[in-house]
Amino acid sequence: MQQPLKKKIFNGLRTSGLAWLETVLVAVIAIYIWTQSDSLAPTSTEHNFFWPLFGPLLIALRYGFAKGFTCALLTTAGLATIMNITGHIEYYPLSLAIGTIMVAMIAGEFQDYWYNINRKHQLDQQYMQQKIDSFTQNYHLLKVSHDQLEQRTAGQTVSLRSSISALHKIATQHSEQRLEYLGHPFLNLLAEIGGIEVAGIYKVQDNKIIPKAEATLGDHHKLVLSDPMLQDMLATKKVLSPAKLAANQTHQSRYQLCIPLLDTYGTLQAAVVAENAKFFMLTPANVALLSLVSNHAADLLSDMIVTPILAPHQNDMFLQYIKRARYNKRHYGADSSLVVCIDSQNKHKHIIDSVIHYRRGADVYWSCRTRRQQHGLAVLLPLTSLYDAQHYIRRLEELLHSQLGDDIQDIDIIGPLSLAKDKQEIKKLMNELGAYNETVVNTSNDNL
Helix, strand or coil: CHHHHHHHHHHCCCCHHHHHHHHHHHHHHHHHHHHHCCCCCCCHHHCCCCHHHHHHHHHHHHHCHHHHHHHHHHHHHHHHHHHHHHCCHHHCCHHHHHHHHHHHHHHHHHHHHHHHHHHHHHHHHHHHHHHHHHHHHHHHHHHHHHHHHHHHHCCCCCCHHHHHHHHHHHHHHCCCCHHHHHHHHHHHHHHHHHCEEEEEEEEEECCEEEEEEEEEECCCCCCCCCCHHHHHHHHHCCCECCCCCCCCCCCCCCCCEEEEEECCCCCEEEEEEEEEECHHHCCHHHHHHHHHHHHHHHHHHCCCCCCCEECCCCHHHHHHHHHHHHHHHHHHCCCCEEEEEEECCCCCHHHHHHHHHHCCCCCEEEEEECCCCCEEEEEEECCCCHHHHHHHHHHHHHHHHHHHHHHHHHEEEEEEEECCCCHHHHHHHHHHCCCCCHHHHCCCCCCC
16 A cells, blocks of 8 residues: 555656646645745745745646646746735735746656656566567477477488488389388388378279288288278378268277378379377378378389489479479478579580489479470479578579589579469469470369
């Protein structure tokens, strides 16, 4: 109770009406003190302190220039009115009145200046407090995200690039029964990405699963062909986590993940069904990675597709890769980027082709030509943002500069282009490269 009372005494009333009422009351009190003292005597200022000065002075210090000046005017004008009525106007202390008004004005100006300084510091303090609160919240969010990231990456020693390269090496070593050799390494890779603990991989022929498991992970895996999520995956050819059950179905899916291995031509090569997976690792980004790796593995299983390094006549296949990347963006929220290098002088074909040797595991390269017969190289960077694609371009420029020197100006690097945002630019570019196909590039088509 003492603290708020002291605060009101020193800071005044914040309500404007009450503050003006206090100003008038203090002026009346000052007039009364003035009239009841001997301050009106001609020689009073030489022997007595001028007590009525405190009224306007206190108001000025509490409320500022406007109310302090008003209180001083009311006090001096009120005294003049009373002395005029009583017939003593000739004794009006003009010097005291002017001094009272001047003191009130000076004190009021000081209070206004001091209030503005304090207000500025208060606003700065509030702003800093908001920044500190925001920093504290972001720190805790970052700490939680860091802890989750540690959980996700604990024990993961193999990178995505090296894993895909290892799968490609296995596929090239075995021309027959590739799934038998790719099964275990592929399941181990899925375990690192999606936290799969119990799963099996099965070959698919004519959209029907062959019941014999090519490889399993964990214990107690079992294939249930009638499982609703498995049947839904075969119908939609999408990576599914929760089962899509009809309203009249009461049973639940046995599986937590059903992953189709769909190649670039849209052929279902195999399927992975997983009973157990770490829930916290089934994020949209990880599901997108699962889809990418599964598509790449499906291409390795296909007899028609060996590696995503395409010859000039394979423009349709490159468009299929673009279509699949857009499919991943629509369904999993993971964008991809496109970069094109064009030899404008047609003098450095071997240099551009050498870039293929530095291909990352999931990237798709297409050696192509423009309509003006300029040699080019189109690079699709799946699940790569524009920011990361810029880093790729910088590395590419450094590589070309080390081989060409000043002749690097002969190489036009177009991009990076976002498959989700730069649709018109990609359409024009594909037309220039002679590879545009409306049915393939149309993003409204969900079927691969």
